[in-house]
Amino acid sequence: MLLIPAIDLKNGRCVRLLQGEAAAETVYSNDPAAMARSFEDAGAKRLHLVDLDGAFQGKGANLASIRAILKNISIPVQLGGGLRNAENIEQMFELGVSSVIVGTMAVKNPDVLEEVIQRFSGEQVILGIDARDRKVSIEGWQEGTEIDDVEFALRWKKLGIQRIVFTDIARDGMLTGPNLEALGDFARRTGLKIVASGGVSSMEDLELLKTLEEDGVDQVISGKAIYEGKLDLKEIFKC
Numbered sequence: 632m633l634l635i636p637a638i639d640l641k642n643g644r645c646v647r648l649l650q651g652e653a654a655a656e657t658v659y660s661n662d663p664a665a666m667a668r669s670f671e672d673a674g675a676k677r678l679h680l681v682d683l684d685g686a687f688q689g690k691g692a693n694l695a696s697i698r699a700i701l702k703n704i705s706i707p708v709q710l711g712g713g714l715r716n717a718e719n720i721e722q723m724f725e726l727g728v729s730s731v732i733v734g735t736m737a738v739k740n741p742d743v744l745e746e747v748i749q750r751f752s753g754e755q756v757i758l759g760i761d762a763r764d765r766k767v768s769i770e771g772w773q774e775g776t777e778i779d780d781v782e783f784a785l786r787w788k789k790l791g792i793q794r795i796v797f798t799d800i801a802r803d804g805m806l807t808g809p810n811l812e813a814l815g816d817f818a819r820r821t822g823l824k825i826v827a828s829g830g831v832s833s834m835e836d837l838e839l840l841k842t843l844e845e846d847g848v849d850q851v852i853s854g855k856a857i858y859e860g861k862l863d864l865k866e867i868f869k870c
Contacts, residue, residue, distance in 0.1 A: 632841050634867055635709075635826070636670040637679040637854035638663050638700070640693040647855045648683065659858045664699035670857075671704045674868025678708045679796075679852045680728075685713020686771035694726075701727040711759050711796070712771070715740065717747050724751070732796055734759035735769040737787060738776065745790055753793035757826075760784060763800045765813065772800055784821040794824040796852065802830030809836055809851075811843065818846040826850040832861055 638645050641656060645663040649655035660666045667678055680700065684692035692713060701708060711732030714720050720731050736744045737758060748756050760780050761768045767778040784795055797817055799810040809830040818825045825848040827840055833856070840851050856862045 632837065632844060632848075633676060633850040634837065634862075634864075635677045635679045635850055635852045636675050636857050636864065637681065637828075637852050638666055638670075639681045639683050639854065640696050640712075641683040643693060643696050646683070647858060663696050664703040667700045668703050670864065671706050673864035675706060675864060676868075677706055678704065679854075680708050680710045682710065682712035683771070686711075687773070688713065697723075697728075698726060709757065711757075717743055717750075720747055720751075720756075724755070730755045730757055732757045732759040734761060734767075735771075737783070738767065738769050738778065744787075748791040753791050756792065757794045757796055758784065758787050758792045759796045759798070761798045761800055762813070768800060781817060781820045784817070784823060788821065788823055792823070794826065795821070796826040796828055798828040799830060808832055809840060811839055814840075814848055815843050815846055818843060818848050821847075823847060824849060826852060828852040832856050834862070834867075837862075837867075 639647055640663055644658050645660035645666050646656045646658050670678060682693045707729035709730040709732060710723055710728045714731055714733050715736055723731055733744060761772055762780045763775060765780050767776050767780055767783050799813060802810055807830050809827055814827055827848050831851060831853045840848060853862055857864060
């Protein structure tokens, strides 16, 4: 199980939101590049980066911070937030991002995403599914849909998607533990590689997630638990 630390960018700072609410932010660092370097120094093998301003505004933002992070670390970086067209995605790859995470585009501009998947490899384009009660949410969680998460995933699997970041919105930032039932069901029914996101709060949660590895849940993203000291990266990566 690969643990991927997360950095959420807002106005050039490293923040965490509560339940995705832009007004409910906690600032953890004014130097995201230094934070990214500290994660790499602790042993992280990959970084999860989210442009929150991009997610809310529908266009990429925080370019200076993204560039600084990419310049400051050598581990692969996956980026999501505000990637609404092929030009956004191409720009991120040119900057040095190893993979992009798209969600809203898959709902609102599916034809464009199909072209992107054909152009880049399946490992480079990851589908982000943000689910509330198993229904897909888009536009930085601000807009709900009636799209079933499994049906949505299977549709894109046929078009070349190999991996999904599955976020349980109700658990994100709450430190209440991951939704194992939903994760397991989603992984088994889709047959895709799954990155779990939302709710991880302890080593015990990581151990519970490991029980889903055979179902395809092989990676997990954590943000708040790391910033709040509930997960010690050096101890985890030392094992």
